[in-house]
Amino acid sequence: MKIKKVLVANRGEIAIRIFRACVEIGVKTVGVFTYEDRYSLHRYKADEAYQIGSDTEPLKPYLDIDEIIRVALKSGVQAIHPGYGFLSENATFAQKCADNGIIFIGPKVTVL
Numbered sequence: 403m404k405i406k407k408v409l410v411a412n413r414g415e416i417a418i419r420i421f422r423a424c425v426e427i428g429v430k431t432v433g434v435f436t437y438e439d440r441y442s443l444h445r446y447k448a449d450e451a452y453q454i455g456s457d458t459e460p461l462k463p464y465l466d467i468d469e470i471i472r473v474a475l476k477s478g479v480q481a482i483h484p485g486y487g488f489l490s491e492n493a494t495f496a497q498k499c500a501d502n503g504i505i506f507i508g509p510k511v512t513v514l
Contacts, residue, residue, distance in 0.1 A: 405429055405481045405505065409474045410448070411495075412485025413464060417444035420483050432477045434470060436463050450477055464488055467495050474504055481505035 408424055409432040410417045421431045421444070433448030438460035445451045452473045455463025463469060465488060474482055482499055484490040484507070493514035499506040508514075 403480060403505075407432060407449075407477070407479045407481075408507070409434070409470070409477065409479045409482045410444075410485060411464070411470050411482055411489050412487075413439055413442065413444050415444075416485040416487075418447050420485065421447045432473070432479055434464070434473055436460055452477065467492070467498055470495075471498055471502055471504070474499075475502060479504065481507050483507040 407430040410420045411434060417433060424431045431448045433444055433451040434454045435442060435445040435451055436455050437453060437457040439445060454466060454469045454473060482504055489495045490508055491514060493511055496506040496508065496511045496514055500511065
């Protein structure tokens with residue numbers, strides 16, 4: 403399967419670097435941001451961006467697996483890149499991606 407669109411489940415410089423790599427290989431990008439990050443550069447570097455979480459939680463939504471999967475399905479991505487930290491080593495997240503037909507860009511669930 404050719405990946406045409408990737409959701410980056412991270413923020414800041416890590417997300418920007420992944421977006422840049424995707425642009426270089428012709429892959430569309432989806433970003434997520436919290437209310438607190440609504441003016442952050444990573445929001446504007448993505449082809450599409452969606453707010454996650456409530457207006458009172460600045461970081462917790464970046465760990466909300468169900469919300470990230472919901473945005474991924476809504477936006478029609480084929481893959482999710484977890485970035486660094488946050489969800490990159492979370493076997494539950496990798497499994498939920500697989501359960502929803504989304505490629506997890508990272509180690510296989512069995513490795514995590």
